Amino acid sequence: MSDELAAEKGASRALAGIPQGLAPHLPLICGSIAWWGCHYLLLWNADVAARDALVAGYDSRFMLSLIGTVATLAVLALIAHRKPGFEYARWLPSYGIFAALSLVALSLVFAPLFISEPAPLVALGAVLSGVGNSFAMILYGELHARLPLRALPLVFALEVLGGVLLFLPSLAHDAVALPLSLALVLMCALCFLHASRTPGTLGAGLGTAGVDTGLRTLVILAVLTGIGYGMARTFTVGAADPAAIPDGLLSEWVGSCCAALLLIAVFFFQKRLSLFELCLLFVVPFVATGLLLAALRGGVAVIPAVINQGGFVCFFVLMWYFAAVLAARNESGRLTFTIAALFFASQTSQLAGSLVPAQFSNMLSMSLVYLILVVTMGFMYWRSKTNDAALRTGGEIGTAGDEHAIESAESAEEHPWAAALGLSPREEEIAALLLKRTPYRQISESLFISENTTKTHVRNIYKKADVSSREELLGVLAGLAKKG
Secondary structure, three states: OOOHHHOOOHHHHHHHHHHHHHHHHHHHHHHHHHHHHHHHHOOOOOOHHHHHHHOOOHHHHHHHHEEEEEHHHHHHHHHEEEEEEEEOOOOOOOHHHHHHHHHHHHHOHHHHHOOOOOHHHHHHHHHHHHHHHHHHHHHHHHHOOOOOOHHHHHHHHHHHHHHHHOHHHHHHHHHHHHHHHHHHHHHHHHHHHHHHHOOOOOOOOOOOOOOOOHHHHHHHHHHHHHHHHHHHHHOOOOOOOOOHHHHHHHHHHHHHHHHHHHHHHHHHHHHOOOOHHHHHHHHHHHHHHHHHHHHHEEEEEEHHHHHHHHHHHHHHHHHHHHHHHHHHHHHHOOOHHHHHHHHHHHHHHHHHHHHOHHHHHHHHHHHHHHHHHHHHHHHHHHHHHHHHHHHHHOOOOOHHHHHHHOOOOOOOOOHHEEEEEEOHHHHHHHHHHHHHHOHHHHHHHHHHHOHHHHHHHHHHHHHHHHOOOHHHHHHHHEEEEHHH
């Protein structure tokens, strides 16, 4: 009983300390709420969506925006890959590019409310909004990575709900949509710029969620959920019947509110579950259930779309959290590339899903995506557990032993993979600690070396194993352990 009381008191103290830890970041949170509000005002305006349909059966404005986003994210990811230490949050033109493009794009996208032949303007505005949104996605992730990572899911939930609250007045007063959007863009850019000058370090207040996944696994999940969302949107918002558009947009914003509730649940469960398990519990069931119900319904239905949207938005937002945790624990210096790669995968797959012809967005295709999603996630979970078991059998992963055992180099007989990969004795020590989920700082303290030296050794280990994350390294060593 005393242990339970101590745990409850510890949780209460942690919750009580969150507001104090977030106080310096209030401008960033306010700017993020403004960004979500602007995003929703652009995405969910039923009148604009109905008039912007350049091709029957599709929300062409949504697809053009995705094209701009995908193209820009590809360039941003390439730059980040070639310059690992580069951050767009420290590059001042990022804020000007985001603000200028977004202001112009909003004015053009809302053109149908003022002129009779808006198609070319709307198309240009949609592409520009995608370009501006790409910069916002990167800045949003980089700046939030400076917050206490433990609190990130809760912060994201509050920001999503705040954005929905900013959107709701436009339902009663269409005239406020454009001026409110323009004001929110300026507010967002200024708040983000201010936040970039607020002191903060990557990985501050690191949470305790287990890192049992890497970039490759998250990209696969981003692709599968993105395709499901793109098809569901064509199935609802992009339906040939204009009367279905309001219902489809209703499912979008109600589903986003549900996603915020899921994020709050993730906040409370992150100590007990690993990153991949969070996806299995809070993302996959909702995306898959929404797809299955939509397939069985065989038409536009708000409830299935709400369920699907809730799971998709939850994962979409969690990608920023996952990128920050991976960068802080495993992939230091690759935060920007990780964010860009994840959202590039998500946006590309959304575009692919939305391009499925409306007549093929039916029971058969939705059921197929549902099966692929469930089977793939089941296989990935089984594989992660198998790798873990294999490494434990080979004596690789276990509970932390005594400090002298950690500090001393372990023999090649205990680690047959060390010789196979050509690891030095120091690299062998560090690889063993990486597999025990030991953070860089603790590795440095245990081995009496600097963090920079630790990171250099980690990069060499990844290079020799031809991997880019701890999860991929675990898989490689599991295979070598079986052979050995």
